[in-house]
Amino acid sequence: MPLAVSFARSGLEVVGVDVDVRKVQEIEGGRSYVEDVSGEQLAGVLPRLRVSTRYASLAEVEAVLICVPTPLTANREPDLGPLLESAQALAGVLVAGQLVVLESTTYPGTTRERLLPLLEESGLSAGRDFHLAFSPERVDPGRTDFTLRNTPKVIGGLTEACAERAEALYGIVCDRVVRVSTPEAAELTKLLENVFRSVNIALVNELAMLTDRMGIDIWEVVDAAATKPYGFMRFDPGPGMGGHCLPVDPFYLSWRAREFDSATEFVELAGKINQQMPYHCVAKAQRALNEIGLSVKGARVAIIGVSYKPGVGDTRESPALKIISLLAELGAELHYHDPHVPALPEHNLTSSPFEDALTDTDLAIIVTAHPTIDHQEIAERVGAVVDLRGVLSRANANVMRL
Numbered sequence: 001m002p003l004a005v006s007f008a009r010s011g012l013e014v015v016g017v018d019v020d021v022r023k024v025q026e027i028e029g030g031r032s033y034v035e036d037v038s039g040e041q042l043a044g045v046l047p048r049l050r051v052s053t054r055y056a057s058l059a060e061v062e063a064v065l066i067c068v069p070t071p072l073t074a075n076r077e078p079d080l081g082p083l084l085e086s087a088q089a090l091a092g093v094l095v096a097g098q099l100v101v102l103e104s105t106t107y108p109g110t111t112r113e114r115l116l117p118l119l120e121e122s123g124l125s126a127g128r129d130f131h132l133a134f135s136p137e138r139v140d141p142g143r144t145d146f147t148l149r150n151t152p153k154v155i156g157g158l159t160e161a162c163a164e165r166a167e168a169l170y171g172i173v174c175d176r177v178v179r180v181s182t183p184e185a186a187e188l189t190k191l192l193e194n195v196f197r198s199v200n201i202a203l204v205n206e207l208a209m210l211t212d213r214m215g216i217d218i219w220e221v222v223d224a225a226a227t228k229p230y231g232f233m234r235f236d237p238g239p240g241m242g243g244h245c246l247p248v249d250p251f252y253l254s255w256r257a258r259e260f261d262s263a264t265e266f267v268e269l270a271g272k273i274n275q276q277m278p279y280h281c282v283a284k285a286q287r288a289l290n291e292i293g294l295s296v297k298g299a300r301v302a303i304i305g306v307s308y309k310p311g312v313g314d315t316r317e318s319p320a321l322k323i324i325s326l327l328a329e330l331g332a333e334l335h336y337h338d339p340h341v342p343a344l345p346e347h348n349l350t351s352s353p354f355e356d357a358l359t360d361t362d363l364a365i366i367v368t369a370h371p372t373i374d375h376q377e378i379a380e381r382v383g384a385v386v387d388l389r390g391v392l393s394r395a396n397a398n399v400m401r402l
């Protein structure tokens with residue numbers, strides 16, 4: 001939707017197709033279901049943004065950008081179902097002269113080996129009758145300093161002409177376009193970016209588990225290392241990786257690597273370490289309760305912040321959910337406060353007002369540090385606090401930091 005709104009704001013006529021009829025109805029009604037797009041922004045472009053559940057509407061457009069989900073199966077293998085369904089439906093309406101760009105995060109080879117053959121079932125030939133390219137989505141939800149406009153857009157075309165065509169299109173909404181030689185290079189670029197984050201987060205998380213035993217404050221160490229003006233990039237420890245990208249995308253690369261008799265050991269190790277973090281955090285919570293003479297069973301525990309990162313309401317793969325499940329299994333009486341997440345239906349919980357979350361609470365666990373929350377007040381009001389984000393000072397005697 002942010003992409004569609006950007007093009008419409010630039011004056012282009014945009015057609016949006018989604019299989020989810022509710023989303024189509026929301027957009028038609030001028031209601032945005034994406035936090036980065038306000039209702040006003042959406043309403044402002046509605047005359048130029050038409051939405052539908054029918055692929056037939058795409059026959060009239062010059063370019064089709066595919067942004068469907070690329071999740072994992074239950075066995076943690078790439079699930080290209082939505083992408084293949086989308087490609088099949090598009091093949092039925094593809095018209096000579098159109099440009100097709102895949103934006104979904106995926107393994108190298110998807111555009112050429114999976115998307116292209118399905119689109120050619122239309123009887124049209126890629127690179128000759130229609131243009132084809134891959135350009136990864138790089139948006140960071142909730143971020144305002146880097147947007148679609150000022151985040152360089154990487155493009156890999158099937159042919160030079162495909163890349164030129166895609167560059168001309170994205171140049172309308174992006175200040176800078178970076179061309180790479182093939183769709184595969186563009187596909188791997190996105191995975192490198194995400195694997196880089198995943199590996200570096202895992203490294204600092206591994207150190208956090210070690211420093212916990214050594215009695216060293218990991219935050220102090222990270223703060224000090226970050227003063228080095230070169231050769232170090234700051235990554236903070238935390239309760240594990242969340243969101244729809246970092247916990248998912250590395251598996252796309254590992255899966256593909258196996259086809260080439262290669263193992264992506266850094267990638268897999270990072271996933272393993274990051275998956276351990278919620279268990280480590282629950283062990284800390286147990287220790288914090290123990291210090292005040294309580295067991296987890298029957299203790300009133302408040303989770304502060306349940307989305308996967310500050311300032312947004314997205315709970316996909318959020319480590320808070322795992323922490324809630326683990327504490328519930330141990331018999332804790334749980335409640336949570338998150339100004340961005342009104343309810344967690346899968347846990348049968350609704351967000352308590354901040355005031356209530358601190359009242360009669362034995363332990364508060366800061367899982368996601370939203371900027372609008374007064375964390376110091378939590379330290380002053382609750383007997384024991386576990387701070388998984390390093391937002392509270394070590395000077396608070398009742399605070400145990402990650």
Ligand SMILES: NC(=O)c1ccc[n+]([C@@H]2O[C@H](COP(=O)([O-])OP(=O)(O)OC[C@H]3O[C@@H](n4cnc5c(N)ncnc54)[C@H](O)[C@@H]3O)[C@@H](O)[C@H]2O)c1
Binds near residue numbers: 019082138141
């Ligand atoms: N959201 C982000 O910030 C972000 C950032 C980088 C990369 N990505 C990548 O972009 C892709 C999409 O992510 P998202 O977060 O926008 O997913 P999403 O689930 O929010 O949106 C995808 C939409 O595609 C629709 N859809 C599913 N199958 C379809 C089909 N066959 N035809 C038409 N529509 C269909 C769904 O109904 C949904 O509305 C993923 O590969 C993701 O990894 C997303």
